[in-house]
Amino acid sequence: MAETVVVPVAEHTGAPRVVARDLTYGYRRDVPVLDGVDLDLRPGEVVALTGPSGRGKSTLLYLLAGLLRPWSGTVRLDGVDLGELADAERSLLRARTCGFVFQDVVLDPRRRILDSVLEPARYAGHPPKRWVPRALGLLESMGVALQADARPGEVSGGQAQRIGVCRALLMEPGVVFADEPTGNLDHASAEAVLDALDGAARRGAVVVIATHDDRVVDRCTSRVVLS
Numbered sequence: 126m127a128e129t130v131v132v133p134v135a136e137h138t139g140a141p142r143v144v145a146r147d148l149t150y151g152y153r154r155d156v157p158v159l160d161g162v163d164l165d166l167r168p169g170e171v172v173a174l175t176g177p178s179g180r181g182k183s184t185l186l187y188l189l190a191g192l193l194r195p196w197s198g199t200v201r202l203d204g205v206d207l208g209e210l211a212d213a214e215r216s217l218l219r220a221r222t223c224g225f226v227f228q229d230v231v232l233d234p235r236r237r238i239l240d241s242v243l244e245p246a247r248y249a250g251h252p253p254k255r256w257v258p259r260a261l262g263l264l265e266s267m268g269v270a271l272q273a274d275a276r277p278g279e280v281s282g283g284q285a286q287r288i289g290v291c292r293a294l295l296m297e298p299g300v301v302f303a304d305e306p307t308g309n310l311d312h313a314s315a316e317a318v319l320d321a322l323d324g325a326a327r328r329g330a331v332v333v334i335a336t337h338d339d340r341v342v343d344r345c346t347s348r349v350v351l352s
């Protein structure tokens with residue numbers, strides 16, 4: 126079961142945007158993966174979430190994003206207690222507040238890449254057309270603009286990962302969760318992803334990156350270790 130150690134690297138001010146209190150969760154009854162996790166994450170913070178494989182980094186990201194419900198404890202996003210929301214309300218809050226880069230990006234095989242990147246606009250109830258220029262700009266900055274009209278079967282694993290980053294950042298979310306976002310990438314592509322995540326933090330987002338990569342940790346402004 127993971128212990129949490131929070132290592133601040135830089136000073137961050139402002140009201141915390143992501144607050145976890147006494148979070149406990151496990152997949153099997155009586156076997157907690159996380160027990161008593163407390164976190165306060167502030168605007169502008171880029172947090173490296175580290176710890177050995179299987180210690181609960183992805184699980185913590187899912188809990189913070191409201192994709193899993195904790196056994197006990199609370200998560201507040203911008204002051205809203207996720208536990209007090211019905212499923213549909215939580216989904217809408219997530220769509221409007223969070224971007225999530227999944228470890229294994231799954232793209233809908235029926236959609237063009239551009240349409241996959243536009244999905245968060247649909248979930249948030251916005252007309253996707255308005256977001257096309259931003260989606261194309263993100264694809265360009267991530268070096269995958271030529272793939273905009275391709276289908277998922279026509280892109281590589283590393284390209285899919287960068288497309289997942291574009292999708293997560295589309296709506297300029299206030300909170301970005303990224304699960305091993307550079308795992309499949311060469312140095313230049315990883316730097317492009319980290320630049321984009323840094324850019325989100327400079328605009329005031331909280332960015333949480335689960336990673337095993339020391340180069341990623343070095344670019345973060347704080348560190349949470351699941352030991």
Ligand SMILES: Nc1ncnc2c1ncn2[C@@H]1O[C@H](COP(=O)(O)OP(=O)(O)OP(=O)(O)O)[C@@H](O)[C@H]1O
Binds near residue numbers: 335
């Ligand atoms: N859907 C699931 N059902 C049952 N057990 C799970 C499930 N997902 C994860 N686990 C278990 O929960 C624990 C934490 O997994 P998690 O994926 O959160 O770890 P992690 O730190 O992100 O690992 P990695 O660095 O390898 O990605 C592991 O023991 C894993 O086997």
